[in-house]
Amino acid sequence: MPALNFAEQDLVGNNFRGQNLNGSTFFKARLENVRFDPNAAGTRTQLRGTNFSESTWINVNARLAIFAPNANFGPADLSLATLENVNLSGADLRQANMSLIDTKLINLSNANLTSANLQEANLSGEQSERPNLRGANFTNANLFSANLKAADFTGATLVNTNFQEATLEATILVNVNATGADFRLSNFTDVTLQNSIFDGANFTEVTLSDVLLNPGQSSNLSFRGALMSNFVADDAILTGADFSPLGNTVTNLTGANFNNTDISGANFTQVSAEGVFINGLAIGANFTNANLRNADLSKGDFTNATFVGADLTGAIAVDALGLTLGDETNNAISGTGGKDNIFGFAGSDNLNGLGGDDYLDGGAGNDTLLGGGGNDILDGGGGADVLVGGAGNDTITGGAGSDTIRYSSGNGQDRINGFVTGTGTGRDLLSFSGIPAIDVRTVNTANGTNTQFRVGDGIAGNAGFGTGEILMVLVGTNFTQANISSNITNSPNTTFLFS
Numbered sequence: 001m002p003a004l005n006f007a008e009q010d011l012v013g014n015n016f017r018g019q020n021l022n023g024s025t026f027f028k029a030r031l032e033n034v035r036f037d038p039n040a041a042g043t044r045t046q047l048r049g050t051n052f053s054e055s056t057w058i059n060v061n062a063r064l065a066i067f068a069p070n071a072n073f074g075p076a077d078l079s080l081a082t083l084e085n086v087n088l089s090g091a092d093l094r095q096a097n098m099s100l101i102d103t104k105l106i107n108l109s110n111a112n113l114t115s116a117n118l119q120e121a122n123l124s125g126e127q128s129e130r131p132n133l134r135g136a137n138f139t140n141a142n143l144f145s146a147n148l149k150a151a152d153f154t155g156a157t158l159v160n161t162n163f164q165e166a167t168l169e170a171t172i173l174v175n176v177n178a179t180g181a182d183f184r185l186s187n188f189t190d191v192t193l194q195n196s197i198f199d200g201a202n203f204t205e206v207t208l209s210d211v212l213l214n215p216g217q218s219s220n221l222s223f224r225g226a227l228m229s230n231f232v233a234d235d236a237i238l239t240g241a242d243f244s245p246l247g248n249t250v251t252n253l254t255g256a257n258f259n260n261t262d263i264s265g266a267n268f269t270q271v272s273a274e275g276v277f278i279n280g281l282a283i284g285a286n287f288t289n290a291n292l293r294n295a296d297l298s299k300g301d302f303t304n305a306t307f308v309g310a311d312l313t314g315a316i317a318v319d320a321l322g323l324t325l326g327d328e329t330n331n332a333i334s335g336t337g338g339k340d341n342i343f344g345f346a347g348s349d350n351l352n353g354l355g356g357d358d359y360l361d362g363g364a365g366n367d368t369l370l371g372g373g374g375n376d377i378l379d380g381g382g383g384a385d386v387l388v389g390g391a392g393n394d395t396i397t398g399g400a401g402s403d404t405i406r407y408s409s410g411n412g413q414d415r416i417n418g419f420v421t422g423t424g425t426g427r428d429l430l431s432f433s434g435i436p437a438i439d440v441r442t443v444n445t446a447n448g449t450n451t452q453f454r455v456g457d458g459i460a461g462n463a464g465f466g467t468g469e470i471l472m473v474l475v476g477t478n479f480t481q482a483n484i485s486s487n488i489t490n491s492p493n494t495t496f497l498f499s
Contacts, residue, residue, distance in 0.1 A: 012114060014034045017039040024051075033060070049073030060083070062087060068112070075116075079098065082101070101123075109133065113141050119144045119146070120144070123419050130150045146163070148168050156339060158177060158181050160181060163181060164183070165184075175194075183206050201227070202226070203226060203227065206213055208232065211238065219238050226251050231257070233256075238266060266283060271287075273291060274295070276294070302317075305341065308359055327346075331344050331347060335352065335355075339358060342360050345364070354465050356370060356372075369385065376390070377394070387403060404428070417475050421480075436494065438494055439456035440499075442478055445458060452466070
């Protein structure tokens with residue numbers, strides 16, 4: 001069908017259902033109650049390469065219409081068009097030029113806008129009459145400086161979408177995939193964020209404020225590998241969010257500010273968050289191996305949080321719950337009956353976890369770490385440390401220096417990492433009390449040789465050798481009879497038998 005020219009015409013009630021209008025022009029035309037939806041046979045209207053620039057659409061139905069290019073026609077041009085109460089649901093708008101469009105009551109649900117240009121487009125509305133963008137595909141689309149106030153993106157695909165300088169006030173971003181999207185300089189206010197993926201996205205210097213969720217709900221957001229330096233979350237709910245690495249790419253939260261924001265249950269494993277500020281709820285959050293150097297964690301609630309292997313050099317945590325930081329002097333710090341995270345830093349510190357499943361990090365200096373009750377994790381750090389797991393099944397790492405690990409009857413089943421045998425500098429020592437006999441048994445595993453210390457009966461050659469209760473396991477260490485003289489201390493009442 002030859003291209004038609006409707007430039008600057010006033011079209012009212014025209015029926016173009018199922019027609020081939022490829023290459024036609026509607027430049028500056030006014031379209032009211034016009035239909036571009038499929039005909040009764042289901043044939044979709046073709047609008048490839050059609051020029052709708054500066055046109056006005058009122059009550060137009062373009063459901064499932066095809067605006068995308070093919071071998072003969074380029075993408076449609078809707079730039080500077082005005083669209084009021086227009087139905088573009090399911091339309092194929094790939095690569096369409098929709099820059100500077102002005103819309104009201106727009107329906108783009110399930111439309112395909114892959115690589116479309118919506119720069120400075122107005123797709124805004126009010127919360128009572130939201131623009132319907134549900135399930136739409138905006139992969140690689142350009143929404144630079146677009147006005148998206150109150151837009152409903154539920155279920156939309158926003159992969160590598162450009163939202164730079166866009167207005168996202170009161171928008172709904174639920175069940176969206178925004179992997180690799182660029183949100184720099186965009187305005188996030190009063191948004192609803194839940195069950196969405198922002199892996200690898202760029203939130204550098206973005207401020208996210210007043211994020212809305214119903215009480216008790218988890219945000220279930222993923223920011224793995226995202227760029228979030230100087231990101232600000234103010235009065236937001238990010239419970240259960242995932243900031244862990246995306247492959248080998250760690251999430252960059254350098255200088256980020258979580259002000260009065262709930263990050264309870266969030267996963268910050270290995271994040272690069274030097275200078276981060278957290279003063280809200282972080283109950284049960286996971287900061288394993290995170291870089292938190294020079295962080296301000298004062299007044300944060302870190303009850304039941306995990307900081308194993310985290311670097312808190314230069315950090316402060318005044319009036320924080322569940323986290324206690326020492327200083328460069330010789331600190332004496334005791335925990336509580338619950339789960340504590342205690343860091344001694346430099347100096348010869350005395351750290352006591354008391355009850356609960358605690359994490360004690362001695363840092364530099366000749367420290368004494370007492371786990372107390374619970375399944376504790378003890379890391380001596382540098383220096384000649386004394387580590388006592390206490391009751392419970394503990395994990396103990398002496399670290400650099402010649403460390404002594406003390407075990408008393410009833411202390412549970414402990415796991416010892418990095419134990420150094422021999423007589424050289426940095427050798428580690430074991431001390432046992434209240435245990436008359438111990439069977440020492442090596443076990444080969446897929447990861448190397450472990451040595452088990454089990455309760456024995458002191459009878460050499462007994463058929464029950466090595467079947468008693470496990471006291472401790474030296475992971476990756478082959479402890480032999482020759483090591484008794486070099487690596488056992490202060491155990492005069494204990495007999496050691498080897499297989």
